[in-house]
Amino acid sequence: xxxxxxxxxxxxxxxxxxxxxxxxxxxxxxxxxxxxxxxxxxxxxxxxxxxxxxxxxxxxxxxxxxxxxxxxxxxxxxxxxxxxxxxxxxxxxxxxxxxxxxxxxxxxxxxxxxxxxxxxxxxxxxxxxxxxxxxxxxxxxxxxxxxxxxxxxxxxxxxxxxxxxxxxxxxxxxxxxxxxxxxxxxxxxxxxxxxxxxxxxxxxxxxxxxxxxxxxxxxxxxxxxxx
Amino acid sequence: xxxxxxxxxxxxxxxxxxxxxxxxxxxxxxxxxxxxxxxxxxxxxxxxxxxxxxxxxxxxxxxxxxxxxxxxxxxxxxxxxxxxxxxxxxxxxxxxxxxxxxxxxxxxxxxxxxxxxxxxxxxxxxxxxxxxxxxxxxxxxxxxxxxxxxxxxxxxxxxxxxxxxxxxxxxxxxxxxxxxxxxxxxxxxxxxxxxxxxxxxxxxxxxxxxxxxx
Ligand SMILES: Nc1ncnc2c1ncn2[C@@H]1O[C@H](COP(=O)(O)OP(=O)(O)OP(=O)(O)O)[C@@H](O)[C@H]1O
Ligand SMILES: [Mg+2]
Numbered sequence: 001x002x003x004x005x006x007x008x009x010x011x012x013x014x015x016x017x018x019x020x021x022x023x024x025x026x027x028x029x030x031x032x033x034x035x036x037x038x039x040x041x042x043x044x045x046x047x048x049x050x051x052x053x054x055x056x057x058x059x060x061x062x063x064x065x066x067x068x069x070x071x072x073x074x075x076x077x078x079x080x081x082x083x084x085x086x087x088x089x090x091x092x093x094x095x096x097x098x099x100x101x102x103x104x105x106x107x108x109x110x111x112x113x114x115x116x117x118x119x120x121x122x123x124x125x126x127x128x129x130x131x132x133x134x135x136x137x138x139x140x141x142x143x144x145x146x147x148x149x150x151x152x153x154x155x156x157x158x159x160x161x162x163x164x165x166x167x168x169x170x171x172x173x174x175x176x177x178x179x180x181x182x183x184x185x186x187x188x189x190x191x192x193x194x195x196x197x198x199x200x201x202x203x204x205x206x207x208x209x210x211x212x213x214x215x216x217x218x219x220x221x222x223x224x225x226x227x
Numbered sequence: 228x229x230x231x232x233x234x235x236x237x238x239x240x241x242x243x244x245x246x247x248x249x250x251x252x253x254x255x256x257x258x259x260x261x262x263x264x265x266x267x268x269x270x271x272x273x274x275x276x277x278x279x280x281x282x283x284x285x286x287x288x289x290x291x292x293x294x295x296x297x298x299x300x301x302x303x304x305x306x307x308x309x310x311x312x313x314x315x316x317x318x319x320x321x322x323x324x325x326x327x328x329x330x331x332x333x334x335x336x337x338x339x340x341x342x343x344x345x346x347x348x349x350x351x352x353x354x355x356x357x358x359x360x361x362x363x364x365x366x367x368x369x370x371x372x373x374x375x376x377x378x379x380x381x382x383x384x385x386x387x388x389x390x391x392x393x394x395x396x397x398x399x400x401x402x403x404x405x406x407x408x409x410x411x412x413x414x415x416x417x418x419x420x421x422x423x424x425x426x427x428x429x430x431x432x433x434x435x436x437x438x439x440x441x
Contacts, residue, residue, distance in 0.1 A: 052345055068349045074342035078364045078441050088350035091360065120441040140350060 009058035033186035036196035064143025082117035107135040127158035240396035259328025284326035335366035375431035
């Protein structure tokens with residue numbers, strides 16, 4: 001059963017066509033990674049899927065709700081870590097605070113930040129901020145969670161802690177779409193990999209299929225990375 | 228006239244000065260947001276009118292504006308303006324300061340990262356709730372130093388009430404000085420203004436510190 005289905009998605013900025021007919025679907029419990037070189041349209045695809053880009057052609061269908069984790073975290077700086085996680089469930093979903101609070105604490109524990117619930121984002125490291133952002137997204141109980149390069153704003157030594165959290169989510173069968181440049185991670189965590197090139201899906205398949213692909217564009221992209 | 232009497236008379240004028248100051252602030256701080264929203268309206272007519280308003284408010288002397296607000300209704304509509312002085316002052320001061328505050332708010336809103344709106348949108352916050360919970364608190368912290376400057380200026384600007392012969396502290400000081408041929412009232416008035424300004428500046432610093440919790 002597909003949670004997300006995208007049909008022939010086209011998106012232009014002015015005269016530049018950035019997405020040239022993308023189709024994909026994501027099943028419940030599936031982890032899909034999107035890889036591809038800079039400017040190939042990965043972010044634009046995600047932004048269309050979550051409604052941050054409103055003008056496009058084609059169809060995007062959901063069977064459920066979505067959340068998103070940004071490259072730059074976009075935490076609310078005037079809220080503590082706990083409030084960042086709790087605010088939307090309480091204020092938007094109107095759920096009782098007494099019910100949300102233990103869930104929020106549990107989420108912070110899960111991302112390893114129990115001791116930081118009263119910390120403001122400005123006092124946290126990049127990796128800690130991103131883990132709060134993941135907890136914040138999870139607190140809304142989305143059916144599918146999008147990540148746009150969740151580690152690329154981080155120092156290399158901090159990427160591991162984020163990838164571990166995402167891997168743990170994958171083990172719990174959280175449905176996720178992850179744009180990433182971390183190839184080893186994509187290979188290990190994904191059920192399906194989509195390789196984008198110049199606004200089209202140039203190649204896709206299981207990690208083994210994509211990493212052993214005969215497709216020259218895929219090979220060129222993966223080859224460039226490994227050298 | 229003894230020093231005590233001078234002090235007492237100026238004290239009553241000082242209360243009027245404080246009243247102009249506080250009523251103006253209470254009205255113009257929120258009104259500034261109204262002006263800001265008008266200015267950033269997608270309706271070109273609305274935003275055009277508001278931009279014109281801001282430009283007139285900041286491009287002409289406040290004293291002239293006060294004179295117009297006070298005498299305008301009389302010359303235009305033959306309105307009886309006997310009891311209207313304080314109202315005219317408040318209209319004049321509040322509109323003028325709301326224009327300045329609107330521009331300050333605008334610079335603050337522009338300093339907010341677009342990612343804040345995007346995160347809020349995906350978490351399901353409505354436009355209104357995004358503004359109230361996410362944007363507004365951050366803007367107030369950003370603009371507090373600029374607001375503080377304007378507030379200090381307002382303390383001194385209250386003496387412009389003198390231009391429409393509203394009897395506040397400055398006007399009283401001048402009256403007494405002329406009658407008693409002494410400069411003591413000016414000195415006392417100066418001390419009042421200074422102390423008032425000092426208290427206001429302290430208040431601003433405290434507010435800034437309170438907003439800087441993150
Ligand atoms: N708001 C915009 N206005 C105009 N052009 C844009 C806009 N956003 C993206 N683009 C263009 O669309 C193309 C695809 O950008 P996109 O950000 O989707 O690429 P990406 O695959 O995410 O790249 P990266 O790996 O660097 O993040 C680029 O050429 C970019 O310049
Ligand atoms: Mg991108």
